[in-house]
Amino acid sequence: MLKALPVRKFDAVIVGAGGSGLRAALELxxxxxxxxxLSKVFPTRSHTVAAQGGVGAALGNMGEDNWHWHMYDTVKGSDWLGDQDAIEFMCKMAPEVVIELEHFGMPFDRNDNGTIYQRPFGGHSQNFGEKPVQRSCCAADRTGHAMLHALYQRNVLAKTQFFVEWMALDIIKDAEGRVLGVTAMEMETGEIVIFQGKATLFATGGAGRIYAYSTNAFINTGDGLGMAARAGFPIEDSEFWQFHPTGVAGAGVLIxxxxxxxxxxxxxxxxxxxxxxxxxxxxxxxxxDVVSRAMATEIKEGRGAGEHADYILLKLDHLGPEVINKRLPGIREIAKKFANVDPVKEPIPVVPTCHYHMGGIPTNYRGEVVVPKGADKASVVAGFYAAGECGCASIHGANRLGTNSLTDLLVMGKSSGMSIIEFLKSDGLTHPELPKxxxxxxxxxxxxxxxQKDGASVDATRAEIQRTMQGHCGVFxxxxxxxxxVAKIRALEGNIGRLxxxxxxxxxxxxxxxxxxxxxxxxxxxxxMVSAEARKETRGSHDRADFHARDDVNWLKHSLWYKEGDRLDYKAVNLKPLSVDSFAPKARVY
Incomplete structure (x- = not known):
C-alpha cells in the first residue's frame, strides 16, 4: 500500500505561469x-518573455482599422481551418485586453499624441486585403518581456499563490471524467504532491523542442499535451506547426x-x-507559412547565401541606426551575439525555424476543454480548461498570424478565468472527493x-525524436x-518506457x-507525425509534395489524435461566427 500523498486544496489550480496563466490567475x-x-521556472522566465513583435489589436491608432478586418485576416491566415466563432471572439476582445494591459502598467511604445504605437505585421491588411495595416501594439522588440513583468506584478498585488520550480506530472480525474487537479513534483525536494482544484487550467505553452531547430526555450516540452494524452484526451490539429521565417541561421534564436x-x-x-x-x-x-516556403524554395533552388548557400539575408541597414536602436534594440543585440553581425551595417543570416504549434488540447472560445460526443457534437469536460499555446480553440487553424499569439493568450487567459468563475458559482462550490x-x-x-537499469539514454532518445521530426515533418x-x-517515432516507444x-x-x-x-x-x-501523414492535402503550414492543393471537400476538418492505439478522429470546422456573416473559403493569396 502506497503512502498517501500530501494534498493541497485550491479553488483553481493553474499549470503554467506564462502570459495566459498569469492573465487567468489575475482574473481569478x-x-x-x-x-x-505552478511553474517550472520563475514566472517572468516563462517563454512568453521571448515574444518580441507585439500584440495584435484593431485600435486604429495608426490609421483606419476595425476588428472585422482583423477577423478576416485571421480566418484567411488560418487557411479557413480556424473556427470563426473563436476568431470573432478574440478579435472583438483584443482592444479591450490591450487597454486593460496598458492600465496594468504595460510600457507600450507611444505615438506623439500619447496613444499606443502600432507597427505592420505579416498577413494583417486593411479593408479586407487592400494594403498592410498597422495593428501590432508593441514595447520596442521586447513586448513579451514587458507583458510578463506587468502581469506578474499585478498577480503579486492580487495575492496569487505561486509554486515556482514545480513540475506537474499527471491529471487526476474521477470516475465520471471530471478533472480534480494534478500531481506535481517539487524540484527542490523531489516530493510529489496532489494539487486539488475545483477547477484546473492548463497554460503550459508550446512543444517546439520536438524539432532539432526551434525558436522555443528548452522548457517548451509539451507538458500539458503529454498529460492530457495520457489521461485519454485528444490532441487537436497536431500536424500544424508554424516555421517562423526568420530564426538566426545556426542558432535558431528568433528575429x-x-x-x-x-x-x-x-x-x-x-x-x-x-x-x-x-x-x-x-x-x-x-x-x-508563405514566406517560410518561399525562403526554403530559394535555398533549395540554389539561391541561398553563405558558403553553403543555406540561408537568406534579412536586410535592415537601410532603416538607419535611429530606427533600429529605438524600435529594434533587442534584435541588434541578438544579431551581434548569435550571428556576429551588426544589422546597422550588414544583413542578418536567417532560416525558417520551428516556432509555434497551432494545435493543442481542444477547447471552445470560453477556454473549456471539449471532447467529441456523437456526430459533430462536443461535451464540456467538467473542471478542465486550457489557454494559450497548449489550448486549441482553433483561433489559428492551419497557420497563425504574427502578433495573434499574444492576443490569444490575453483573450483566452481572461476568458478561461471568467468561465472558471461562472463554473464555481454554479457547480464547483465544494471539492469533489479524490479517487482512492x-x-x-x-x-x-x-x-x-x-x-531502471540498462535502459535507454534520455539524451540519445530526445536527439533521435528531434532528428526524425526535422527530417521527416518539416516545412515541406x-x-x-x-x-x-511514423515508423521511426513508433519504434521509439520502447525507449520511452525504459528511460x-x-x-x-x-x-x-x-x-x-x-x-x-x-x-x-x-x-x-x-x-x-501520425496526424501529418494522414492529412492528404496542403493547407497552411502543412505542405505536402503529393497533394499540392487545399481540399475543402474532404479535409475542411480538425484532426483529433488519441494516444490509445494512435487513433485519429475528425470534427467539423466551425464556419459560423457569433454575430457576423461567415467568411466562406476561397483561394488564399497575398
Whole structure:
C-alpha cells in the first residue's frame, strides 16, 4: 500500500505561469478565489518573455482599422481551418485586453499624441486585403518581456499563490471524467504532491523542442499535451506547426517579424527581393507559412547565401541606426551575439525555424476543454480548461498570424478565468472527493524511472525524436519521408518506457525532470507525425509534395489524435461566427 500523498486544496489550480496563466490567475484572484499557479521556472522566465513583435489589436491608432478586418485576416491566415466563432471572439476582445494591459502598467511604445504605437505585421491588411495595416501594439522588440513583468506584478498585488520550480506530472480525474487537479513534483525536494482544484487550467505553452531547430526555450516540452494524452484526451490539429521565417541561421534564436514590419526586407544571394515573386501584394509581410516556403524554395533552388548557400539575408541597414536602436534594440543585440553581425551595417543570416504549434488540447472560445460526443457534437469536460499555446480553440487553424499569439493568450487567459468563475458559482462550490488511487500512477512513473537499469539514454532518445521530426515533418512534407517518420517515432516507444537516469538523488535532480519532460515531448511528436501523414492535402503550414492543393471537400476538418492505439478522429470546422456573416473559403493569396 502506497503512502498517501500530501494534498493541497485550491479553488483553481493553474499549470503554467506564462502570459495566459498569469492573465487567468489575475482574473481569478481579483474575484477573491484561492489560486495556485505552478511553474517550472520563475514566472517572468516563462517563454512568453521571448515574444518580441507585439500584440495584435484593431485600435486604429495608426490609421483606419476595425476588428472585422482583423477577423478576416485571421480566418484567411488560418487557411479557413480556424473556427470563426473563436476568431470573432478574440478579435472583438483584443482592444479591450490591450487597454486593460496598458492600465496594468504595460510600457507600450507611444505615438506623439500619447496613444499606443502600432507597427505592420505579416498577413494583417486593411479593408479586407487592400494594403498592410498597422495593428501590432508593441514595447520596442521586447513586448513579451514587458507583458510578463506587468502581469506578474499585478498577480503579486492580487495575492496569487505561486509554486515556482514545480513540475506537474499527471491529471487526476474521477470516475465520471471530471478533472480534480494534478500531481506535481517539487524540484527542490523531489516530493510529489496532489494539487486539488475545483477547477484546473492548463497554460503550459508550446512543444517546439520536438524539432532539432526551434525558436522555443528548452522548457517548451509539451507538458500539458503529454498529460492530457495520457489521461485519454485528444490532441487537436497536431500536424500544424508554424516555421517562423526568420530564426538566426545556426542558432535558431528568433528575429521578430517586427523587423519586416518596420521595413526590413529579405534578399537571396543575388541581392534580389524575391518575395515580390511569391507574394506580389504583401511581399515580405505575407503570412508566415508563405514566406517560410518561399525562403526554403530559394535555398533549395540554389539561391541561398553563405558558403553553403543555406540561408537568406534579412536586410535592415537601410532603416538607419535611429530606427533600429529605438524600435529594434533587442534584435541588434541578438544579431551581434548569435550571428556576429551588426544589422546597422550588414544583413542578418536567417532560416525558417520551428516556432509555434497551432494545435493543442481542444477547447471552445470560453477556454473549456471539449471532447467529441456523437456526430459533430462536443461535451464540456467538467473542471478542465486550457489557454494559450497548449489550448486549441482553433483561433489559428492551419497557420497563425504574427502578433495573434499574444492576443490569444490575453483573450483566452481572461476568458478561461471568467468561465472558471461562472463554473464555481454554479457547480464547483465544494471539492469533489479524490479517487482512492489518486497519485499512484505518478508515483509509479517516477519509481520506474529511478529503478531502471540498462535502459535507454534520455539524451540519445530526445536527439533521435528531434532528428526524425526535422527530417521527416518539416516545412515541406514528402509522403515517403512521413511514412518513414511514423515508423521511426513508433519504434521509439520502447525507449520511452525504459528511460534511465544515473542520478537518483532527490534535490534539484534535473536529469529526472528532463526524463519526465521527454515523455511529454514524445506524445506530441507522435501525435504530430501520425496526424501529418494522414492529412492528404496542403493547407497552411502543412505542405505536402503529393497533394499540392487545399481540399475543402474532404479535409475542411480538425484532426483529433488519441494516444490509445494512435487513433485519429475528425470534427467539423466551425464556419459560423457569433454575430457576423461567415467568411466562406476561397483561394488564399497575398
Amino acid at each position: 484572484s481579483h474575484a477573491g478565489l484561492k489560486v495556485a499557479a 521578430t517579424e517586427g523587423v519586416r514590419g518596420e521595413g526590413g526586407i529579405l534578399l537571396n544571394k543575388d541581392g534580389e527581393r524575391f518575395m515580390e515573386r511569391y507574394a506580389p501584394t504583401m511581399k515580405d509581410l505575407a503570412s508566415r 488511487d489518486a497519485g499512484e500512477y505518478s508515483v509509479a512513473r517516477v519509481a520506474r524511472l529511478d529503478a 512534407r514528402f509522403p515517403d519521408l512521413m511514412e518513414q517518420g 534511465q537516469i544515473t542520478d537518483k538523488s532527490k534535490v534539484f535532480n534535473t536529469a529526472r525532470i528532463e526524463a519526465l519532460e521527454l515523455e511529454n515531448l514524445y506524445e506530441v511528436a507522435r501525435a504530430t
